[in-house]
Amino acid sequence: MDSNNKVSRMNYSDDQDEELTDLRRGPWTVDEDFTLINYIAHHGEGRWNSLARSAGLKRTGKSCRLRWLNYLRPDVRRGNITLEEQLLILELHARWGNRWSKIAQHLPGRTDNEIKNYWRTRVQKHAKQLKCDVNSKQFKDTMRYLWMPRLVERIQAAAASSGGATTALPSSSTNTSAYLFNNQNSTTTVDMGSSTINTLPPGNSSAAASSDSFGTPVSDLTDCYNNYPVVNNNQDYYPGNQNMSYSYGDQSLTSPTAGYFSQGLDFMEQNSQWTDGADHVLDSLWNVDDMWFLQQQQQFNSNA
């Protein structure tokens, strides 16, 4: 994207400080990025307003902080949200709601902004397609009893098809134990560091895991969202590796999926197209299955 020197045409409220009229807004230029990086490298971060002035950046302190935290920070990872991360986002959002920064704390390298964008563009899109509110019990149940188990299955399948867990892992990860799935047992355990996500017995895995030519997993909530190589723009500035690992503190995550899902799996197994690995087919079936699930729920609720 060549957005250099473009200035946002957004409207801003009139109560901005007059000095702000001299300030640049909109996309950051490469020069600005270098200036900010170099300044922080020598002086550290914090005191963003004075930092912006001292560095000679015609930006607000907030803008500098945001640029640094969401884009320029050496350990920031962008794009290519893995299946494991998707699962974790769903799980943590179910627990905490729109506490993006709190959720982001458990996905090293991910920013609250990215997670928020992921949620709004992918998850809310599906809620819209299903014609239900993203905060409704129906939608939450659909996530809990359909999408999350599917994610676990596909994580497991991806690990199995790669002869291990390596291709499903972020290239930067050094904590492979966080991604090892015990797919030989009747219960699939997703080990996220010291926490676990238990889900249904895998049985005959019907939801085929798909991957692109790079071996990177393709999102099941999205249309080939991950279908591109890892893009980490700030590697232009930081060519070194990133050592990070998934940790989940001492918290335990448990999905009450066992026992709820057999019908859904049967449904999927009856659709041989599930196994062809074509994402457009899979994605279209998501909605069919989701609609079926919602109908079952509505029927159940009306009978109750």
Place this chain on the structure above:
DNA sequence: AACCAAGTCAACCGCCCACCT
């Protein structure tokens, strides 16, 4: 090729809270 709609995501805003004086 041109147009349009939908999707994506960087960057912004307003609000709030913690801290300092």
Place this chain on the structure above:
DNA sequence: CAGGTGGGCGGTTGACTTGGT
């Protein structure tokens, strides 16, 4: 305690991209 400042958070915007017609 009040006022000012810095920083963090969630929500929103809009430029750009992509896909469909």
